[in-house]
Amino acid sequence: MKIDVNNITMIYPSGKKALQDISVSAESPEFIGVLGPNGAGKTTLMKLLIAGLLPTKGEILLNDKPLLEQEKQLKAQLGYLPQSFGLYDELTVWEFLDYMAALKGLRGKNSKAAIEKVLECTNMAEQRKVRIRNLSGGQRQRVGIAQALLGEPKLIILDEPTVGLDPEERVKFRNIFSEMAQNKIVLLSTHIVEDVQAVCNRVFVIYNGQLLYDGSPSKLVAKTTGHVGVYLSKLGDDTPEGCQIVSKVNVSEGIQCRIVAESLPEFATAVAPTLEDAYLYCIHKEGRE
Amino acid sequence: MKLISLYRVELRRLLLSKGVWLVAVLSLCAPLLGYSLYPSIWMESMTGDYIGNPVLAGTTVGAVFWAVLAMKESNRVYRNNTSVLTDAIASPLSLSTARVIAMMTISMLVTCVCSVIYLPYTMVKMEYLFQADFYFANFLVFMLPTWWISILLAESFYQLSSRMEIAVILYILLVCLSLMGVTSSGYFEKWINPMVIAFSDGFVTWWPLRMGLYTRVTWLCIAIGAWCISLLAIRKYQKGLLLSVGIGLKKVSVLVGAIVFVVLGVLLWVKQPFIDHGPDEWILEDEMVWSSGTISEAHYTIETHPRTGTITAKAEYEVKRPYDGEAELLLNPGYDIKSITYDGEEIAFWTSDEHVDGHRATYFEVPGGSKNGGKLLTVEYSGFPTLAKVMAWFSVQDVVDEEYILLGGETLFPMTEYYSIGKSFLEITIPDDLTPYLDHVPMTEYLDNQDGTRTWSSECSVYVRDFSAAKYEMATFMAGDTEVKFSYSEVYHDAVEEIGAVQAVKDVLEYCTAHYGKYDWIDKNSLILLQKGAIVTGGYAHKGVSTWFESVLSPSTLADAEKGASATDVFIHEMVHQWWGDLGLQCEDDGLWSCEGLTVYTTYRIAKERYGELYAKQYYVDQWQAAVDAQNRNFYNRHPEYFELLPETYQARIRMTNEGTNKYMRMPLVILKAQELVGGEDAMDEILREMYACRSHYGFNYGYEAFSYDDFLKFCGLTKEELNLD
Ligand SMILES: Nc1ncnc2c1ncn2[C@@H]1O[C@H](COP(=O)(O)OP(=O)(O)OP(=O)(O)O)[C@@H](O)[C@H]1O
Numbered sequence A: 001m002k003i004d005v006n007n008i009t010m011i012y013p014s015g016k017k018a019l020q021d022i023s024v025s026a027e028s029p030e031f032i033g034v035l036g037p038n039g040a041g042k043t044t045l046m047k048l049l050i051a052g053l054l055p056t057k058g059e060i061l062l063n064d065k066p067l068l069e070q071e072k073q074l075k076a077q078l079g080y081l082p083q084s085f086g087l088y089d090e091l092t093v094w095e096f097l098d099y100m101a102a103l104k105g106l107r108g109k110n111s112k113a114a115i116e117k118v119l120e121c122t123n124m125a126e127q128r129k130v131r132i133r134n135l136s137g138g139q140r141q142r143v144g145i146a147q148a149l150l151g152e153p154k155l156i157i158l159d160e161p162t163v164g165l166d167p168e169e170r171v172k173f174r175n176i177f178s179e180m181a182q183n184k185i186v187l188l189s190t191h192i193v194e195d196v197q198a199v200c201n202r203v204f205v206i207y208n209g210q211l212l213y214d215g216s217p218s219k220l221v222a223k224t225t226g227h228v229g230v231y232l233s234k235l236g237d238d239t240p241e242g243c244q245i246v247s248k249v250n251v252s253e254g255i256q257c258r259i260v261a262e263s264l265p266e267f268a269t270a271v272a273p274t275l276e277d278a279y280l281y282c283i284h285k286e287g288r289e
Numbered sequence B: 001m002k003l004i005s006l007y008r009v010e011l012r013r014l015l016l017s018k019g020v021w022l023v024a025v026l027s028l029c030a031p032l033l034g035y036s037l038y039p040s041i042w043m044e045s046m047t048g049d050y051i052g053n054p055v056l057a058g059t060t061v062g063a064v065f066w067a068v069l070a071m072k073e074s075n076r077v078y079r080n081n082t083s084v085l086t087d088a089i090a091s092p093l094s095l096s097t098a099r100v101i102a103m104m105t106i107s108m109l110v111t112c113v114c115s116v117i118y119l120p121y122t123m124v125k126m127e128y129l130f131q132a133d134f135y136f137a138n139f140l141v142f143m144l145p146t147w148w149i150s151i152l153l154a155e156s157f158y159q160l161s162s163r164m165e166i167a168v169i170l171y172i173l174l175v176c177l178s179l180m181g182v183t184s185s186g187y188f189e190k191w192i193n194p195m196v197i198a199f200s201d202g203f204v205t206w207w208p209l210r211m212g213l214y215t216r217v218t219w220l221c222i223a224i225g226a227w228c229i230s231l232l233a234i235r236k237y238q239k240g241l242l243l244s245v246g247i248g249l250k251k252v253s254v255l256v257g258a259i260v261f262v263v264l265g266v267l268l269w270v271k272q273p274f275i276d277h278g279p280d281e282w283i284l285e286d287e288m289v290w291s292s293g294t295i296s297e298a299h300y301t302i303e304t305h306p307r308t309g310t311i312t313a314k315a316e317y318e319v320k321r322p323y324d325g326e327a328e329l330l331l332n333p334g335y336d337i338k339s340i341t342y343d344g345e346e347i348a349f350w351t352s353d354e355h356v357d358g359h360r361a362t363y364f365e366v367p368g369g370s371k372n373g374g375k376l377l378t379v380e381y382s383g384f385p386t387l388a389k390v391m392a393w394f395s396v397q398d399v400v401d402e403e404y405i406l407l408g409g410e411t412l413f414p415m416t417e418y419y420s421i422g423k424s425f426l427e428i429t430i431p432d433d434l435t436p437y438l439d440h441v442p443m444t445e446y447l448d449n450q451d452g453t454r455t456w457s458s459e460c461s462v463y464v465r466d467f468s469a470a471k472y473e474m475a476t477f478m479a480g481d482t483e484v485k486f487s488y489s490e491v492y493h494d495a496v497e498e499i500g501a502v503q504a505v506k507d508v509l510e511y512c513t514a515h516y517g518k519y520d521w522i523d524k525n526s527l528i529l530l531q532k533g534a535i536v537t538g539g540y541a542h543k544g545v546s547t548w549f550e551s552v553l554s555p556s557t558l559a560d561a562e563k564g565a566s567a568t569d570v571f572i573h574e575m576v577h578q579w580w581g582d583l584g585l586q587c588e589d590d591g592l593w594s595c596e597g598l599t600v601y602t603t604y605r606i607a608k609e610r611y612g613e614l615y616a617k618q619y620y621v622d623q624w625q626a627a628v629d630a631q632n633r634n635f636y637n638r639h640p641e642y643f644e645l646l647p648e649t650y651q652a653r654i655r656m657t658n659e660g661t662n663k664y665m666r667m668p669l670v671i672l673k674a675q676e677l678v679g680g681e682d683a684m685d686e687i688l689r690e691m692y693a694c695r696s697h698y699g700f701n702y703g704y705e706a707f708s709y710d711d712f713l714k715f716c717g718l719t720k721e722e723l724n725l726d
């Protein structure tokens, strides 16, 4: 499986430019995390990839052929979890997954086994007979994930899959995703940088419709070395010019601030960056330009 | 194939949905409305009441339920945002197709269940008149296709607008179009409430079903076409209607399907063979043409083809003197003229598109004109008879069916004013189990063709008003010095025997002739009493012939206790109407005085002769008195101020009961009182005889007023007050 995104620009009918001249390509196996602030264009990118939207400019190739000519092949190999979605409330979890499995072309024993497997993964086995309308928000989300993973699709696109999950579940899921990623392409958008760090071998940072970074997380971190620092501040101090505060921790001596900046002020001591620092630095830098 | 598995999945999902079950149950109940609240067929017959009306009500009302379901199901996937999941892994087009086909499948199952559920009740109610094939055909022809059409149209509207409210409005508009009718060819617009004029019990004709099937197929084509178009308009890539259609047009197969079905539907509509396509207004002839051509003998040879409902025929004229110039032939517009020859040579002819409703003119000119006489003119024609537009709302005139054939006028053979015709002969081939009547007179001569058909021949008049053939039975007997031929459909064989109908007719004829005078329609001591089916309207009588309707023998009529004490008495009552009714003395109906009073009174007198005084008193006079007493005692009748307070429906019901009592019970009592005052039965009979003698003054000839209660008082020499019962 191979996807090429060539110079994609997406302008919504409202005039909103959601993506601008994006080019990336991916070939399995790959586990890509997509980071970006609200409204950056992550969902838009994903919708383009599943042929739910048509790009205003540029083209997407699936296995070197235009995506629109490959819609059938795409649908046959796709597992998609949208950011917001609805389920058939009157069906039970099992019935719903059975329905989705059938839509995916799974039959008989294969279908049963596949459903069992995703129920197991998503920890929903006990709720199989519960009507969807009676599920909690997190449980619905898990049903959504379950249907995306059904039938081991070759391309998995997950748009903020872990919202609404408790931390323990979240960690479990990111591991599941990672396991699944073998010889597949997984694209996962999230606001939790830690998750990306934990499982992704590649990360996209999107900001304001632009692709700021495409590469391994470690490289992003490496690029940020020297741009992250800490200093002690007193209450009421202004944020230093050209810096963005990443965190403020109350310590006995005062408030310990962690900042990212193009050039650190002298009172700050440089520290080793995390991916979150790197991400924020990336965005911060772009925002200032 | 992907579509088949999608279909299976959708079917399973829909069957798990409560909405689907609700709609199924509601549609199963919908036929109940047809029994009383929402009857479509006004002409009464058992088949109409117990098959036609429930099926048609179920068809129309159920169709609305299915449409609502279709729109709701489509809408919810978008509203609930389930489509983002499903559309990602399956084509929305295929999914929508699968969903519609699944819904159509379920509606088919419901139709089957429906036909089974109503079966026992219908069989019990209709007794011997129940015909299984006709019963099931109604569900198949009307209910199922209409539900499908409704689902497809509702889906189309939703998919085109992708907005529930717009879809609902469009759907409602289309329903209104169907219910109200807009054009004069309104029979075809009735996509949701198919038009059925009447169903006959004893003279079963498939004509309404033929037309029903044709309109259903037409609308199904249109609906499938519309639905294909809407498939193209399914919103894609979050684009609007126009861009989506632009993208959709790439689906060539769907586009071709849309075009093919729409064109097919329109063609079927435009070419429909059932109702005349002529102009809306009658074009009247400018001037009368006085025939100057003469034909010595005309021979008409007609073959009927019940399977297709068509005829093929040949008219051969021995022309003594041809008409100079273009002569006109009128034929049923459904027929095509294959050829016109003169002396073996084909001659040119042309057919006018502008024609009088129900008959179309063809023009031809005999070469050489009046000088070229003494040769044979042949006209070959064939086709499926169409109905005149004006007639189509209330009567099927021309039918060629396996069990019933009815043809007349220009539908039998060509008419012309340009030629006078000396003698006419008709030869007509029909199934051998049918008995033909030519202008209500039984035909006698036939040739057995040994292929299940017979060819009947007879001399006929220049204009045959009515040729009918059915599975008739005939009882011949003498009533006084009149030979009576009493004909009825063989369906009623047992009923006729059970109630002693033949003896009853004899008794009525003898009694009424003796007491009131000779029956008008007896000619040279012979009378044919011919039963007619419910699909033809209007009583008919001429010299020697009188028709009566099949409803007289139907179980629901015979069970009507108001008209007589037993089925036989009810039958006698209906026969007495030949004296007091449209074919005899026509009476005004003022809610109390009407033909019914006289008819019930005479029925009582005949019952008295047949069964004795005790019976007549017990089953007639006492019953009348009891009913009138009950009416007088009724709380609301005694207290009009409370009656006013009742809801309208209750008031109407009480009013109807009162009117029935007044006409059928109170009036006979009034006549009985008059009888006392004028000096007994003989004196009363004398008065009634005088009244009947005046029948030509009252009503029967249009322009005269019907015989009123005041007229009756005048004849009796009594006043209203004297006849007051209270
Ligand atoms: N259908 C639409 N019509 C017009 N503008 C849209 C539409 N969908 C998204 N946008 C705009 O496009 C931009 C990108 O939206 P998108 O949903 O891709 O962001 P996102 O990165 O997924 O954000 P979030 O993290 O909040 O989910 C936003 O400014 C949004 O307002």
Ligand SMILES: [Mg+2]
Pocket: A042, A043, A044, A083, A159
């Ligand atoms: Mg998003």
